Amino acid sequence: MSRIKLSLVLFLIVLLNITGCNPSKSKDSQGSRADIFRSGSVSDDERIRQAYQNQQGGFFVRSSGVVEKLLKDDTDGARHQRFIIRLDSGQTLLMVHNVDVAPRIGNLTIGDRVYFYGMYEWNDKGGIIHWTHHDPQGQKPGGWIEHKGKRYR
Secondary structure, eight states, X not given: OOHHHHHHHHHHHHHHHHTTOOTTSOSSOOOOHHHHHHSSHHHHHHHHHHHHHTTOOOEEEEEEEEEEEEOOOBXXXXXXXXXXXXXXXXXXXXXXXXXXXXOOOTTOOTTOXXXXXXXXXXXXXXXXXXXXXXXXXXXXXXXXXXXXXEEEO
């Protein structure tokens, strides 16, 4: 293999690992927080930024942010715990956590850092993260929120 081809292959392998697109890793999102943030939180924050600018959504992301505001639960239909976080990039997201499927996040306060894996959806205020729970029907990857070392899924 030529030096150029070998360099290109190595570059692609590194790129896939950095962006979390490593096919050898499980897609069930069960990794530890250290594994998750080693494999692409920066790129997911960038994906969120780009999706917000392009008014796109409908994909899973891993990241973390600081709780900026606690909101009343949404009780219309399935019950959802709601709060706003600010990513390290400065972008805000509305977290919508289904408490009919997953446990409520206990003792959540302003200033707490939360880690999450969930689906990003666009809105004009920065975006929404939902599907932060397991899939009761086993059809989709499960999401989660981690707060003070405890994972809620």
